[in-house]
Ligand SMILES: Nc1nc2c(c(=O)[nH]1)N[C@H]1C(S)=C(S)[C@@H](COP(=O)(O)O)O[C@H]1N2
């Protein structure tokens with residue numbers, strides 16, 4: 001006879017919620033199966049959008065090996081592409097937090113099962129579960145920390161979140177392959193039973209709980225219910241809705257952004273006027289010396305086949321000026337609507353550097369002396385796009401110091417991080 005006394009979490013009688021059982025776990029599991037698949041795909045897309053294969057400066061995970069098998073040249077259109085993929089990645093991730101927590105709660109008795117392993121196969125299954133649970137918590141935790149104003153996690157976010165995602169996903173695929181058929185069977189069985197109930201063939205039952213007795217998640221001595229399973233699902237869904245409603249707004253401007261009360265970079269626009277849109281890091285924060293940005297001091301150093309040019313802001317303003325309506329879309333998930341940028345085309349600068357036809361890749365460096373985002377490499381397709389600019393003004397006014405005065409990069413569909421501010425140097429070709 002098994003010990004049913006609730007002494008230890010490993011005792012079968014310890015966990016008493018009548019909500020636990022295959023139906024509850026299966027519903028949450030299927031929601032996560034769909035949601036996490038989207039998170040994984042949009043995450044991989046975001047990684048590709050950074051151009052990690054293009055130059056060591058873009059590559060935060062140089063040891064990725066075959067995990068970079070799928071990398072491709074990120075396109076320059078539609079212009080809102082990264083705004084969409086990364087907005088979905090971050091907002092969906094936040095929205096799924098209550099579902100993830102509920103799912104872990106629903107299977108928590110299994111974490112305490114004794115003996116820890118009954119066989120080699122059982123040991124393997126439990127190790128994969130550990131990677132699955134640990135990996136999920138790790139990915140959600142690093143993701144949430146990275147969208148805070150001051151990143152708190154020890155170490156660089158990129159390798160942690162990237163390798164963590166692959167470890168998690170390997171366990172996730174194994175788990176999904178093993179469990180999806182069972183989850184679907186559970187749901188079908190419950191539905192069939194409910195159908196039988198309405199025929200009046202058997203006595204009334206709630207939420208299709210019958211037939212679950214054999215499952216190890218079902219408590220052998222359940223406490224009286226305080227809420228139905230359906231009610232519990234509504235509660236989880238309500239939590240998700242709350243996360244969505246308090247975060248999604250930062251992918252928009254104006255009154256909608258003000259609804260993003262739980263998000264840094266949500267809230268009101270910083271200031272009014274042409275430069276009054278979201279700022280990632282201010283000039284003061286990254287240590288830009290205003291003296292270096294003055295028109296008499298600042299020169300853009302452009303290097304290419306034609307040697308080295310030094311261009312003042314007046315020289316750049318004397319070149320043909322072009323406009324493009326493009327958003328800023330950050331890896332943190334926030335974005336702005338289209339701003340009206342004006343300046344010199346990157347491909348015209350490439351031509352000045354000696355690449356009249358077929359513009360090459362370019363390596364861009366900022367006045368900023370340190371920090372991960374002081375430089376970035378743009379691919380040839382990005383340089384060639386006629387909407388890709390070295391912007392001198394935005395919305396009809398010179399760039400503000402915080403938006404990158406004297407000049408910044410703006411590339412359609414690219415992640416914000418590639419739109420280098422306070423540009424000092426551009427090297428065309430030979431990225432090494
Ligand atoms: N030199 C420099 N450029 C930079 C950054 C930076 O930290 N330093 N941040 C990048 C990031 S992560 C984003 S999202 C955009 C934000 O541009 P904004 O502050 O004008 O909105 O600038 C990019 N350009």
Ligand SMILES: [Mo]
Pocket residue numbers: 280329330331332416417
């Ligand atoms: Mo960013």
